Amino acid sequence: MSAVMKLEECRKQISTELDNVVDFWLKYSHDTEYGGFFTCIGRDGKVYDELKYVWLQGRQVWMYCRLYRTMDRFHKPEILEAAKAGGTFLRKFARMSTSSDQWKCAFCLTREGKAVKVQRTIFSECFYILAMDELSRVTGDKDMQLEAEQMMQQLIHWVRVDPSGLGRPQLPGDIPSNGMAVPMMLLCLVQQLTEGRGEELVQKYRELGSWCVKQILQHIQRDGAAILENVSLDGAELPGCQGRLQNPGHALEAGWFLIQYTAESGDEELQKTAISKFVELPYQHGWDKEHGGLFYFLDVDGHCPTQLEWSMKLWWPHCEALVAFLMAYSETKKPELLERFFQVCEYTFSHFPDAESGEWFGYLTQEGKVALDFKGGPFKGFFHVPRCLYMCERILDDLLANKD
Amino acid sequence: MSAVMKLEECRKQISTELDNVVDFWLKYSHDTEYGGFFTCIGRDGKVYDELKYVWLQGRQVWMYCRLYRTMDRFHKPEILEAAKAGGTFLRKFARMSTSSDQWKCAFCLTREGKAVKVQRTIFSECFYILAMDELSRVTGDKDMQLEAEQMMQQLIHWVRVDPSGLGRPQLPGDIPSNGMAVPMMLLCLVQQLTEGRGEELVQKYRELGSWCVKQILQHIQRDGAAILENVSLDGAELPGCQGRLQNPGHALEAGWFLIQYTAESGDEELQKTAISKFVELPYQHGWDKEHGGLFYFLDVDGHCPTQLEWSMKLWWPHCEALVAFLMAYSETKKPELLERFFQVCEYTFSHFPDAESGEWFGYLTQEGKVALDFKGGPFKGFFHVPRCLYMCERILDDLLANKD
Incomplete structure (x- = not known):
């Protein structure tokens, strides 16, 4: 199959899936x-x-x-x-x-x-x-x-x-740290609040946006060899489990937030960093070579994480990986990024969607068996799946519209 | 093998295991x-x-x-x-x-x-x-x-x-409830503080002890067909996941706390309730008929629990089950309780101990594979394993000393 045909087929699958998922939540x-x-x-x-x-x-x-x-x-x-x-x-x-x-x-x-x-x-x-x-x-x-x-x-x-x-409460042993989630969310909000709203608002949040980017980049550790979920306020590695924690799905999500940011700012150096450090690296560390799929948590030194669910395959890191690889490919046209996208697609679409009752399962064992069979729960709602499908459909539309 | 020989062999295994576990923690x-x-x-x-x-x-x-x-x-x-x-x-x-x-x-x-x-x-x-x-x-x-x-x-x-x-903070939607852990812990503390300390102290905590027992008994729900982890303050079932939650290991632990309480108070009716409702029932609901071992959490109506680790096999519920069944047998001499003890023994000793480096693994997948390989973590210390081995060794000593 040609690359274009493969993209077209993929677009069709994603678009149908989005319709189904929207229907599920509208209905229930x-x-x-x-x-x-x-x-x-x-x-x-x-x-x-x-x-x-x-x-x-x-x-x-x-x-x-x-x-x-x-x-x-x-x-x-x-x-x-x-x-x-x-x-x-x-x-x-x-x-x-x-x-x-x-x-x-x-x-x-x-x-x-x-x-x-x-x-x-x-x-x-x-x-x-x-x-x-x-x-x-x-x-x-x-x-x-x-x-x-x-x-x-x-x-x-x-x-x-x-x-x-x-x-x-302020506790003497609880040293303030820089968790990835905070600057990621703020960057996401800056993009939300300013999108298409004119120069005044863009200006208002510009400094905050670049602060968020700096905070996110502090998570590149070990001489560029790893993304760590928590670092100190001055960007150093923290001791213990907290410091060694990796959350590949979260890093991949930060990756596409950064790529999106650079698409507006035009910062090519930052785009390269976003792709190599926040897209390729978390995939390399986070992909389970034995059973496929992305681990939820890992310890950068290879210790066993203390989170009981560390080896489970969750739906949302796969959603983030799909967006990240497709967006990275769309910006660079590097074929290896598209190959990764198709690989994650293959795992995702063969494991998460429920052909019987619609929507996606959220939680699989390391081996890929459904471990929790609900479609929505305290942390799984109408968000990661449709956002991923929506983003991918739009990027695929762009790619297919400009295929020559 | 005769029952006595089996008990003797079991006592030997448990006693050796206790020595090994103590050595591990003394050393590391x-x-x-x-x-x-x-x-x-x-x-x-x-x-x-x-x-x-x-x-x-x-x-x-x-x-x-x-x-x-x-x-x-x-x-x-x-x-x-x-x-x-x-x-x-x-x-x-x-x-x-x-x-x-x-x-x-x-x-x-x-x-x-x-x-x-x-x-x-x-x-x-x-x-x-x-x-x-x-x-x-x-x-x-x-x-x-x-x-x-x-x-x-x-x-x-x-x-x-x-x-x-x-x-x-007091929140309008957060209705105070009776979680199993609180009266269990208080009952355990009453037993700790009063043990062998004379009538004055026993008297001081007597009312609290019987209050704890009443609070624990409120968790018998569904006309005696289930133990639920959380109930309302007046002993009714709570709505939603919280209300339907079952934690078989916790119920089994409450079971042996109650049996121990009745051994002192001599309340035969309560002892029967403790064994049938807090030992036999949680085993019946909680034992995985397919792979063996006790589930961590279950929903009494068969919904999927929202805890990601619900189907994992943790070390401590198995520790509690061993103590509960052996203590129940020791009090009643009913052979079916001893059979259950041996069944839990079989699963526990073939899955949790680490023959290579000592101590026990704490967290297995539903299928019984080691999912987290550390010996101690934020919730696993020098407690459930040695307490179980210590309790079982003492009960086995008593049983063997009075075997005729």
């Missing part, structure tokens, strides 16, 4: 009584728990809006209405005022919207912002956009000025 | 520079992380003292000195004063003893009390015993009067 996840989305959804679509996880509420709103706004076949009232209902639920229930005059978002709500759990991190707020900004783009609601920007200011304050509002 | 876990114990110990005995987990520090002190105090062959200065050094480290570093004039114990310390993490639960304190009380018994240090009792009063206050000192 909407809480028409209390608003918001159910995300604990069993293999066959049955809701097995009514708790509403704020990360997943925000992500689903974002994803619906993004599909509605940028893909003709999803520009349907049903999708817009679902996104708006999710946004209403979030605005009504996710934010909790704290003693210090700051807004904190809950991590988990009851079906009716009562707070069950709050995390002392920034991530609920990140997905709240993602939802509000994207929703404001399809509704034209300027208040909502403003709200997203205000929450963003608070996030920046927590991350760069004073984290005390997060509620974590 | 002592931090002679900063005090306390390393617990992140790799397959071959190498320390792969220097963090000191307070649960495991307390448990190791308790276990050393218990062996020293009650088994002649472990009544060695080396063991006493190690226990005392662990106790010194705990007293010096584990307790942190809080704003509210209460003592909270850290969850995790640096090698030198600086607090890294605090949990908003009671368990670090529980193992601190366990350590201090048992250590006071071998050293005769009355101050230490008093300290254990004072900490116990605070625990009781947190559990039965006002939990605000634990630092958990």
Whole structure:
């Protein structure tokens, strides 16, 4: 088969899969009584728990809006209405005022919207912002956009000025560190808040964007031989398990965030680094040569990670790998990157989708057997699968449109 | 082979195994520079992380003292000195004063003893009390015993009067519930603090003991057909995953705590309940008919649990099952309970011990393959394996001494 034919076939498979996944969540996840989305959804679509996880509420709103706004076949009232209902639920229930005059978002709500759990991190707020900004783009609601920007200011304050509002006690042995997730999420938000919004906003967040990039690059360790998930604030390796931890899926996701960033900034050196260090390296370390698929966690010195699930194959690192390799190929046209994309495709599509009831399984054993058979859970919602399929379909469209 | 010969052979195996396990921790876990114990110990005995987990520090002190105090062959200065050094480290570093004039114990310390993490639960304190009380018994240090009792009063206050000192925010959707761990730990502490200490202390904790038993019995649900890990404060089933969760190893541990309690109180009805509901039932639900071994978590309605490790075979539920079945047999002499004991023995001894480097692996896949190969980690220390072997050896000694 020619490369073009292979790309065309792949595009078709991805596009069909995206339709199926969207249908699954439209059909099973909407809480028409209390608003918001159910995300604990069993293999066959049955809701097995009514708790509403704020990360997943925000992500689903974002994803619906993004599909509605940028893909003709999803520009349907049903999708817009679902996104708006999710946004209403979030605005009504996710934010909790704290003693210090700051807004904190809950991590988990009851079906009716009562707070069950709050995390002392920034991530609920990140997905709240993602939802509000994207929703404001399809509704034209300027208040909502403003709200997203205000929450963003608070996030920046927590991350760069004073984290005390997060509620974590300061402990003498708990030395502040630079975890990959924080600059990645902030970079993602910078891209979200500024996309197509004019020079003033771009300017406002420019310094933050390049700060995020610097923070992400600090995770290149061992003379460029490894990406480590946690480093010290001045970019040195941390002691113990925390310091040696590798999360290949996360590094790959950072990889495509960086490639996307360089596509706008035109920084070729950074693009090269993004591809060699954040795409190729995590694949080399993270791919299971025996059974295929990406490990969830690894220890850079080869010790056994302490996370019980370290050797499991999760859906989302594979989603990130697909986007990362295809985007890297699209930017460079290096055939070896396309080959990797097809290899990850092969593993992913032969292991994760559930031909019987639709959507993807999320959690496989090291050997590739389904270990948890639900379609949605506390951390798996309408996000990584559709985002991956959406991104890949668009990149494939571009590649096929410019194939000569 | 006759039943007695089988018991004798089993006793020999268990006793040899206990010697080996004690040797392993004596050899590899002592931090002679900063005090306390390393617990992140790799397959071959190498320390792969220097963090000191307070649960495991307390448990190791308790276990050393218990062996020293009650088994002649472990009544060695080396063991006493190690226990005392662990106790010194705990007293010096584990307790942190809080704003509210209460003592909270850290969850995790640096090698030198600086607090890294605090949990908003009671368990670090529980193992601190366990350590201090048992250590006071071998050293005769009355101050230490008093300290254990004072900490116990605070625990009781947190559990039965006002939990605000634990630092958990009160959230409208977070309805207080009765998790199995809390009454189990308190019952264990009541037994620890009162054992052989005279009527006054027994009296002091009698009401608490029977309160714990009532709380544990509330976990019998579905008309006696299942033990559920979390129930409401008035003993009803909770909604969702939390309410349907089963933890067979935990139920089995509660089982032998209850049998031990009834051995003192002489309550035959309670003993029957303990054996049928907390020993036989969790085995029936929790045993993997296909691959053998006990599942870590199950959902009573057969949904897939959301814990990624639900189907893994962990060492400690098997330790609890061994003690539970042997103790139940010892109390009742019912042959089917002894058969189960031998069945669990067979699985346990053919899967967990590492013939090459000593000690036990802690984490197997559902199929019984070693998934994490370290001997100690953030939750696996010198506790479940030696406690199980110690308990079983003593019960087997009794059985063999009274075999006619």
